[in-house]
Structure formats: C-alpha cells, structure tokens
Amino acid sequence: MIAPTGNYTLTGADDFKVFPTQYVKVSSFSDFKAAVENNRPVMLVGNVTLNLNENIDFNNEVVVAAGANVTINLNGKTVAGTLHKSAGHVIKNEGTLTVKGGTVSSTAENGGSAIMNAGTLLVEDATLNGAKNAGGSWPSYTVNNTGTMTVNNTTITSY
DSSP: OOOOOSOOEEEOGGGOOOOSTTSBOOOSHHHHHHHHHTTOOEEEOSEEEEEOSSOEEESSOEEEOTTOEEEEEOTTOEEEEOOOEEEEEEEEESSEEEEESSEEEEOOSSEEEEEEESSEEEEESOEEEOOOOOSSSSOBOSEEESSEEEEESOEEEOO
C-alpha cells in the first residue's frame, strides 16, 4: 500500500473532477493523495500531468476520462494494482494518455490488465506487465486495447 509523503508533483489539479459517484471527488493534490492512500478509484478530467517519485501499489483504478489529456511521468517508479477478474484495470484510459519512464503492472493472479485503452495511448521508455493467470477462467491481459496505441522503446510482458 502506498503511503505518499509529498513526493509527487501534480499540475492541473483544478481540472480534476469525478464521475460517476463511485469515484472519489478530487479537486486538489491532497485529495488525490488521500484517494490513493485510501484505495479509492479516481477519475482524472482535463489537462493533468502527474510526476511520481515513489512506487504506487493499490487495489483500485485510475481512470482517464473521455476528453482528458493526461501525462504520467513514472520517473523510474512502478504503478501496480491487484484488481482482478472484471474488477478493473490499473489504469483505464478513455481520453488521451501518455505513460513514460517506468513500470505499470497488474499484480492480480487471475485476470485484470495493466492498462485498458479505449482512447489514445502513448507509452514511451516503459515496462508493462500483465496479470498472471492462476488457472482460473478469467483472461489476463497486459494491455486491453480498443483505441489507438503507440509504443516506443517499451517492454511488454504477458503471462
């Protein structure tokens, strides 16, 4: 579980909103940190850049809303989630998302994906790891892509 200590930089915090009601409302960086600390799903809307300086491991997804333009600079760090089956994805993109410079991993043991892309996704200088399938009936994906995806200098591992 993540315990953020102020080692993140977030710009565009005024562009954060939450839809629908199961997502926590975040209107500032402190709200975002609290949502992650409490394993609450977050939806990003608007123009947002998130710079990470420590690893994140939690049991909910970060959703990039349709119409949003989000950049996640991983800075060599890892974003991991244990969502499984049809529960969700570590990152769900319905807008425009750039992920660079680190790792996104699904650590579930039966289903789930690192990234579900239904928008426009650019992944650069990264590693994407899919969920391990523990022999159950749920498929495991690294990237579940129904949108447009560009990958540069990236390792993709699927089990």
